[in-house]
Amino acid sequence: MLIKKSIVALGMFLFLSQPVMAEMDKEFAPVEEIFDALSAFDHDGMKSAVTPSFVLLEHGEVWDIQKLIEAVKPAEYQRRNFISVISKDVKADMAVINYWNKAVFKSGDKTTERAWLESAVVVKTENGWLLEQMHSTRIEFENLPKDLEFTEI
Structure with missing residues (x-):
């Protein structure tokens, strides 16, 4: 009987936690979107992932x-693009995400890897979650x- 109750409790926990997991994906989506757009040289896609007041603190430059x-x-x-999330902190309509970023560039037979330590501030807008700031x-x-x-994104 104890095993059956444990299985039911685990099932309820997993069922109830699904919306939270789905919401976290929504919060991280603009980070993925901007990297997808960067990879595709898609300038409109880059613009659509950010707020009008977006700022990027890029290795000492604004x-x-x-x-x-x-x-x-x-x-x-x-x-x-590859990401390793360090932490996510969600407060109502804002989230802060800290992560390691790795990019693998391939041109012909040459492969180069680059890495960054990054953070992103995303905000919930009427158009969904958008990037407000990246470092x-x-x-x-x-x-x-x-x-x-x-994890490849």
């Missing part, structure tokens, strides 16, 4: 979305923590 767009020029390489610090790949597990 960028707006236009400066980011100017830096992302169509090229002959392919970019794959990005380049990290030498060999200086990443050795136990990181990245």
Whole structure:
């Protein structure tokens, strides 16, 4: 009987936690959207992932979305993006997400990896969750923590 009650309790917990998990995906969606747009050189997609007041703190420089767009020029390489989330903190209509970011660039036979320590502030708007701010610090790949597990996005 105790096992049956435990299984029912576990089932109820999983059922009730699904909306929370789905909501967390919504909060992280603009981060994924901007990286997908970066990889596709999709400037409209980049704009649609951010608020009008978006700011990017890029390795000691302050960028707006236009400066980011100017830096992302169509090229002959392919970019794959990988994330390892450190933490997420959600408070009503705002979330702060801290993560490690890794990109793999492939051009012909040449492959290059780059890494960053990043954070994102996302806000819930009438158009859904959007990026308000990102902070990005380049990290030498060999200086990443050795136990990181990245997920491709």
